[in-house]
Amino acid sequence: MTKRPALLTLALWLIPLAFLAYFFYQPLIAIFRVVFSERFSQGWEFFEWSQVSRPLSFTFFQATLSTLLTLLVGLPAAWLFAKFDFPGRKGLRSISLLPFILPTVVVAAAFNTLIGPQGWINQALMALFNLNAPPLKLLNSLPAILMAHVFYNTSIIIRIVSSSWSRLNPRLEHAARLLGATPWQAFTKVTLPLLAPSLLSASLLVFLFDFTSFGVVLMLGGPQFSTIEVEIYNQAMNRFNLPVAGLLSVIQLGITLLVTLLQNRVNTPRYGKAALNPEKSALSRPAKRWQKIFVFFMVICLILLFAVPVVSLITRSFVTLEADRGQRGEVEVGLTLRYYRELFQNRSRSIFYVPPIEAIRNSLLYSGVAILIAGLLGLLTAYALAQRARFNKLLEPLFMLPLGASAVTLGLGFLLIFNRPPWANSRFPLMIPIAHSLIALPFVVRTILPAIRSIPESLREASRTLGANPLQVLLKVDLPIVLRSLLVSLVFAFTISLGEFGATSFLSNPHAPTIPVAIYRYISQPGALNYGQALAMSSLLLLVCGLGSILIEKIRLPGEELF
Amino acid sequence: MLEVQNLTKDYENKPLLKGVSFEVGKGELVCLLGSSGSGKSTILRIIAGLEEPKSGTVLWEGRDLRDVPTHKRGFGLMFQDYALFPHKTVAQNIAFGLQMQGLKEEEISRRVKESLESIRMQSFADRPVTELSGGEQQRVALARALAPSPNLLMLDEPLGALDHTLRTQLIQELRAILHQSQIPVIYVTHDREEAFGLADRLVILHDGIILQQGSPMELFEQPSTPWVAEFLGLGNLVNGVVTQLKPLQIKLPFTELTLPGLPLELSEGQACQVLLRPEDALIAPTNSAGENYFECIVRDSLFMGEYFQLELLCSQTTLFARSETPAKVGSRLGVSWPADKIQVFPK
Numbered sequence: 001m002t003k004r005p006a007l008l009t010l011a012l013w014l015i016p017l018a019f020l021a022y023f024f025y026q027p028l029i030a031i032f033r034v035v036f037s038e039r040f041s042q043g044w045e046f047f048e049w050s051q052v053s054r055p056l057s058f059t060f061f062q063a064t065l066s067t068l069l070t071l072l073v074g075l076p077a078a079w080l081f082a083k084f085d086f087p088g089r090k091g092l093r094s095i096s097l098l099p100f101i102l103p104t105v106v107v108a109a110a111f112n113t114l115i116g117p118q119g120w121i122n123q124a125l126m127a128l129f130n131l132n133a134p135p136l137k138l139l140n141s142l143p144a145i146l147m148a149h150v151f152y153n154t155s156i157i158i159r160i161v162s163s164s165w166s167r168l169n170p171r172l173e174h175a176a177r178l179l180g181a182t183p184w185q186a187f188t189k190v191t192l193p194l195l196a197p198s199l200l201s202a203s204l205l206v207f208l209f210d211f212t213s214f215g216v217v218l219m220l221g222g223p224q225f226s227t228i229e230v231e232i233y234n235q236a237m238n239r240f241n242l243p244v245a246g247l248l249s250v251i252q253l254g255i256t257l258l259v260t261l262l263q264n265r266v267n268t269p270r271y272g273k274a275a276l277n278p279e280k281s282a283l284s285r286p287a288k289r290w291q292k293i294f295v296f297f298m299v300i301c302l303i304l305l306f307a308v309p310v311v312s313l314i315t316r317s318f319v320t321l322e323a324d325r326g327q328r329g330e331v332e333v334g335l336t337l338r339y340y341r342e343l344f345q346n347r348s349r350s351i352f353y354v355p356p357i358e359a360i361r362n363s364l365l366y367s368g369v370a371i372l373i374a375g376l377l378g379l380l381t382a383y384a385l386a387q388r389a390r391f392n393k394l395l396e397p398l399f400m401l402p403l404g405a406s407a408v409t410l411g412l413g414f415l416l417i418f419n420r421p422p423w424a425n426s427r428f429p430l431m432i433p434i435a436h437s438l439i440a441l442p443f444v445v446r447t448i449l450p451a452i453r454s455i456p457e458s459l460r461e462a463s464r465t466l467g468a469n470p471l472q473v474l475l476k477v478d479l480p481i482v483l484r485s486l487l488v489s490l491v492f493a494f495t496i497s498l499g500e501f502g503a504t505s506f507l508s509n510p511h512a513p514t515i516p517v518a519i520y521r522y523i524s525q526p527g528a529l530n531y532g533q534a535l536a537m538s539s540l541l542l543l544v545c546g547l548g549s550i551l552i553e554k555i556r557l558p559g560e561e562l563f
Numbered sequence: 564m565l566e567v568q569n570l571t572k573d574y575e576n577k578p579l580l581k582g583v584s585f586e587v588g589k590g591e592l593v594c595l596l597g598s599s600g601s602g603k604s605t606i607l608r609i610i611a612g613l614e615e616p617k618s619g620t621v622l623w624e625g626r627d628l629r630d631v632p633t634h635k636r637g638f639g640l641m642f643q644d645y646a647l648f649p650h651k652t653v654a655q656n657i658a659f660g661l662q663m664q665g666l667k668e669e670e671i672s673r674r675v676k677e678s679l680e681s682i683r684m685q686s687f688a689d690r691p692v693t694e695l696s697g698g699e700q701q702r703v704a705l706a707r708a709l710a711p712s713p714n715l716l717m718l719d720e721p722l723g724a725l726d727h728t729l730r731t732q733l734i735q736e737l738r739a740i741l742h743q744s745q746i747p748v749i750y751v752t753h754d755r756e757e758a759f760g761l762a763d764r765l766v767i768l769h770d771g772i773i774l775q776q777g778s779p780m781e782l783f784e785q786p787s788t789p790w791v792a793e794f795l796g797l798g799n800l801v802n803g804v805v806t807q808l809k810p811l812q813i814k815l816p817f818t819e820l821t822l823p824g825l826p827l828e829l830s831e832g833q834a835c836q837v838l839l840r841p842e843d844a845l846i847a848p849t850n851s852a853g854e855n856y857f858e859c860i861v862r863d864s865l866f867m868g869e870y871f872q873l874e875l876l877c878s879q880t881t882l883f884a885r886s887e888t889p890a891k892v893g894s895r896l897g898v899s900w901p902a903d904k905i906q907v908f909p910k
Contacts, residue, residue, distance in 0.1 A: 171646035174613050177633040178640045179660030179711060186634075189659075193650045271649035271693055287615075 012384035013395060016377050020398065023434055027413025028253075028405065034416060035246040051244055055231035056251065062142065062217075062227065063210035066149035070206050073150055073305065074157025080298045081158055082165035084291070085283040092299060093158075094553075095306045100155050101492075101549045102542065103499020104215030105516040109523055109538035110313035111148050111220055115139060118531050120312055123321045140222025148216045151309060153206040160205070164198035165191075169277045194275050197266050204263040212256060212406040215501040219520060228252045229408045233505065236412055249409040256406065313542065317535035320528065339532030354511060356533055359518035360540075365428070366514060367497035370436035374493045375486065377437065378444030385445070386452040399445065407502025410435055415506045429512070435503040440493035447489035451482050488556045495548040499541060515541055564589055564747055565610070565715055570619035572605055579605060581771035582619070587715065592741055592748040594762035596755065598794070601768050603751040604643070607717045610749070611640050623714070634663070639713035639746075643720045645704035647692040653703050654679070654688040660711035678706045681740065698729050705737070709744060716741070717749045722757060734760045755795055759783075767791055789836045789908045798840035799882045805833045813837060813907065817877035818857035822902045827909060834910040841872070843904040844884035846896065853899035861890045 081093060099107065113119045115138035122134035129135075138144050168191065176186035192199075214229040221227075226234065228248050236245035286295045320336050343356040381399055385392055414423075414431050423431040455478060463473050501516040508517045515537055522534035565587040572580040579602040587593045597603050608614040610621055612633035621628045628636060639660075647656050654675050661671045679685045682702040687695070692703060701721060708716060721737070722730045738761055741748050752758055758765055759779045766776040775787040786792040789800050803813040803820070808831055811822045815837065829835070847853055859877035870885045875898065882898075890896055 169644070169646060171642045171644065172648060174611075174633075175640070175642060175646040175648070175707075176659065176663075177613070178611055178636075178638060179707070180634050180637070180663030181659075182634050183632075185663065190648055190650075275649045 009384050009387040009392070012380050012387070016381045016384065016399070017395075019377055020438075024401075024405075024410075024438055027410065027417045030416040031246045031249050031409065031413050034242050035250055047244060051231075051235075052248060052251065055226045055228045055248065058225065059211055059227040059229075062145060062149075062225075063207050063213075066146055066153070066210040067203055067207045069146055070150050070153045070157060070210075071203060073301070074154045074202075074206075075161065076294075076298055077154060077158050077302055078161035078165055080295060080302075081162040083283065084295050085285050086295050086299065088299070092302060096155050096158050096302060098155070098306060098310070098546070098549065099152050100159075101495055101545050102152075103495075103501065103516055103545065104213070105219065105501050105519045106313070106499065106538045106542050106545070107148055107152060107309070108216050108219035109519055109534060110309035110542075111144060111151075112139065112523060113316035113535060114309055114312045115144060115147075118321065118528070120316060139220065140224070142221070142225065144220040145213075145217055145225065148220055149210050149213060151305060152213075152216070153209055154305065156206050156209070157202050160198050160202035161195065165195060166283070167277050168194055169275055172275065194271070197268070201263055201267040204259055204266065208256060208259050208263065211259070212252070212408075214406070214408050214505075215516070215520075219523070229406060229502070232408050232412060236415065237506065242412075242416070245412055249406075249412055253405055253409055257401075310542065313535060314539050317532065317539045320532070336532075339529070339536040342529060342533055343536055354513060354518070356518055356522075356537055359513045359515050359537070362512050363498055363515040366433045366436060367494050369430075369433035370440065370497040371490050371493045373433065373437035374440040374444050374497075375490050377441055378448055378489060378493075379482075379486065381441070381445050382448040382452050385449055399442065407435075407439055407500065408506070410438060411503035411506030414503065429507060429509055432504055432507050432514070433497070435507060436497040436500050437493075439500060439503065440496045443496065444489040444493055447492065448482060448485050451485035452478070455481050484555055488552050491548050491551050491555075495545045498544060564624055565749075566620075566622040566625075567606070567610065568620045568622065570606065570609060570621075571617045572602065572609065572614070573617055574602070574605070578771055580616070580619075583768065583771070583773055584619075585766050585773055585776060587747045587749060590745050590747060592750060592761060592763045593766055594758040594764070595749055595751045595766050595768060596758045596794075597753060597768035599753050602771060603753075603768055604719050606768075607640060607719055607749065607751055610715075610717065611638055612636055637711075637714045639708035639711070639716045641704050641708045641716070641718045641721050643723055645700045647695075647700060647704055647707070649691075649693050652689050652691055653684065653695070656692055656703060657707045657710050660707065664711055674710060678710045682706045697725050698733065701725065701733065702736075705740065709740070709746070713746060715749070716744075716746050717751070719751050720753070721750075722752075722754075730757070737761065767794065769794070786838070786906070789838070792838050792906075792908075798838055798842075801837045801839060801880060801882075803835055803837050805829050805831055805835060807831065816880050817859070818855070820855045820900075820902070820905065822905060822907065827907060829907075829909055836908045836910065838906040838908070839882065839900050840904065841883045841885045843900055844886070845899045845901065846873075846884065846886045846888070846890070847899060849895050849897045851897055853897075854902050855905070856897060856899040858895055858897050861892050861894050861896050864890045864892055 077096070081089070081096075115121055115136065117134040117137075117139060119139075121138075122136050125131065125135050126133075172190050172194070173186045176190045177183070181189060211227075212229055213227065214233070217225060217227045217230050218233065221230070228251065232245045232248045232252070235241045235248065286292045317339055318335055318337070320334055320338070343360070345355060385396060385399075414435055418431040418434075423429065423434075459477055460473050463477050468476060499516060500514075501520065504514050504517055505520070508514055513521065519534045519537050519541075522530045522537070566584075567586070568584050570580050570583040571578065583602075583606060585593070585595075595603050595606065605614065609616050612628065612631065623636070648659065651659070657675045657678050658671050661674055666674075675688070676685070679688055682705065684699065684702060684706075687699065687703075692700065695703065705718075705721070708718075722733055725733065734757060741761070750758075750761055762779055764776060765779055765782050767774045767782070769790055775782060775791050777785075782791065782795065783797070786795060786797060792798070793800055801815050803815045806812045806814045806819065808829065811829070813820045813822065813835065820837065845853060847856065849858055857877060859875040859882070861873055862876050862881070863874035864886075865872040865874075866889070870887060871889045873884045873886050873890050873896070875882045875884055875896065884898055
């Protein structure tokens with residue numbers, strides 16, 4: 001009997017392991033081979049060290065700066081949510097979690113409608129002062145990248161830090177005050193050291209996201225700002241210099257793994273129950289004047305930060321502000337549904353032009369296949385990990401590695417190995433949903449695993465003594481309990497796949513783009529119609545992801561976290 | 564030294580404190596006694612400056628503390644859950660208050676050492692506090708609160724989380740340490756044994772007001788209300804009605820008491836409560852006579868070491884009485900209560 005769990009676990013591992021070996025480790029090894037093989041020596045002839053060092057140093061620079069700025073906004077926000085009760089708290093918290101599920105292209109498009117040449121601010125300034133050209137050149141600048149990163153990652157700081165802050169025993173700070181510490185001393189000597197693990201872990205996570213940021217940098221930073229990810233894309237797709245792209249991928253992978261390991265290390269809770277708040281809620285209404293001012297100011301700031309880009313995107317997609325191509329000078333301003341109607345029409349006669357509706361169809365198809373694969377593999381993997389087998393400790397990191405490899409690295413690897421039939425079939429390139437399922441897999445496993453682990457073994461034993469066979473146990477006991485988390489994880493995987501841009505940008509056929517690829521293509525082309533269509537598609541994607549997150553909130557069990 | 568005047572405070576829109584006033588004198592150990600949820604801890608938090616009262620003042624040596632922030636009050640508070648800093652060792656916890664005073668390193672380490680000696684935990688200096696037992700944590704928390712020599716020490720149910728044997732032992736220890744330190748102390752508890760064992764003066768809080776204060780003996784002998792009598796567990800409280808004033812006669816459900824003139828304003832037909840202390844009962848054979856003699860049935864007889872505790876059923880009412888001899892369960896028994904030992908509370 002003792003051998004059975006081991007055997008069963010091995011059987012469960014078989015399919016996920018084979019899948020990962022073929023579709024993740026094979027491409028990864030291919031990247032290494034490209035970097036170190038002779039075959040690509042022609043690529044090395046023109047290699048200069050600055051091709052690596054320049055994007056590397058810029059990536060570190062912008063990631064550090066972005067993380068610091070995010071902390072600057074996120075820490076007061078975390079304090080706000082950890083300590084204060086105020087009208088609209090729940091709503092604001094939901095809004096603050098929205099960026100987490102938004103695809104990068106949507107965020108980039110949203111910031112474009114705010115600060116881009118055709119965005120609200122520039123158009124308003126042009127109308128007010130009768131200017132011929134947009135006065136603010138914020139797009140393609142470092143501040144644009146930083147703003148989008150702060151928008152994106154403040155929610156991570158809020159989520160992680162505010163939850164550990166609200167669980168911190170407030171009496172520890174009170175005890176310090178009674179022992180003569182000023183409020184600032186109590187904060188720095190007691191609260192801050194106790195928050196340090198979660199603060200550090202959240203900061204490293206934010207750093208990791210900023211470090212591997214691709215879509216935002218590509219779409220808001222412009223050609224002069226190249227992070228490692230963007231440079232991998234440039235080298236591979238524009239210069240066809242695969243060895244350099246591969247080298248950058250290897251460096252990137254090494255750094256992300258290092259940061260992830262570090263993050264896991266600092267994340268372990270250190271003081272157990274000793275630092276936990278014995279009471280349920282430590283929330284209080286702001287009582288003192290400075291508290292009221294702080295809460296008011298912070299709420300306004302967060303609404304501005306989170307709602308303005310989203311509102312800007314949606315409103316801009318319904319408004320014409322600029323004349324169409326060829327009609328310069330005749331500006332008509334007004335509400336319109338035209339951008340949405342045009343999604344269904346093929347106007348341009350260019351061979352590269354694809355009607356947006358086809359991009360939508362492609363995306364839905366790919367995502368459908370992707371969640372099937374991710375769901376199946378996720379279930380098997382989660383069940384395997386839930387078994388008490390010794391080798392699980394060895395196998396678990398193998399599965400979490402796809403989380404560490406960036407989507408761009410995955411895209412590059414796929415390009416090297418699977419850019420051939422049947423994987424790159426022009427009518428249905430199977431490699432895209434497979435890549436998406438790999439990206440979603442760790443999230444699926446992390447969502448399902450706690451549900452499986454929550455089923456007490458005695459429940460299964462009880463049903464066996466009542467006459468259920470193993471299949472019946474699975475269907476009648478496990479399934480009803482796991483189903484909820486499985487649904488949550490599938491919805492989550494669906495939104496991930498719909499919005500996936502990094503890997504897809506390498507793999508999508510020019511004639512068959514996905515929604516994010518189409519948005520990227522349209523928004524960088526001139527003309528109000530292209531711009532408007534990009535915004536209309538972004539708004540639709542936003543809507544779907546928003547609905548997805550509401551659905552997740554509705555069906556997930558309370559207390560489950562999506563990290 | 565400390566004067567608390569007319570404190571009021573609401574909790575979840577209901578009045579919790581309805582005007583609480585009391586004083587703590589130099590070197591005095593005052594026990595604030597009340598049932599849980601009566602607002603005892605809130606009073607401490609207001610004195611500490613962690614919460615603001617709705618109205619009322621806290622004075623220290625005549626000075627209003629309203630605008631003095633917590634860290635400048637120089638009051639120590641030992642929390643119910645000790646609130647030891649989990650990221651610091653035992654010695655670092657005790658040193659914290661001394662560091663905040665800006666003392667020199669040598670001075671700090673000397674005083675931490677003394678402090679550890681006083682709680683007999685010298686060898687624990689470098690242990691993380693998360694590894695200590697409940698009793699050890701309690702001692703470290705006390706040492707931490709005492710180390711900076713606070714002007715006033717407040718203890719919030721310091722023995723609440725500990726088991727009974729450890730409590731009795733620690734009460735003795737606490738008494739010794741607190742009396743030695745000469746610091747005025749406010750000790751909050753809901754446990755009357757703890758309060759009687761420690762207090763110079765008891766302050767009884769009920770329903771948002773101070774019902775009574777005085778030395779343990781005063782409270783024991785002259786509880787001001789039936790609630791105090793019952794809370795202190797002083798004895799049997801029986802409802803009655805005044806039937807005659809001179810001599811005073813009170814009708815109880817099972818007998819009629821005759822009492823000498825009491826300094827109370829009573830009128831005929833007034834409802835009242837009568838306190839019959841078990842230790843004052845005189846057990847007599849049936850069909851005898853005596854002051855306020857009546858008969859009842861023995862329901863239970865418990866051996867308590869120095870006496871027997873009898874549970875008596877007198878018509879529908881249950882009374883407790885002490886007896887030097889056991890009584891047979893189910894038998895009839897005569898009891899009498901001397902009139903001068905009976906206390907009457909008018910309603």
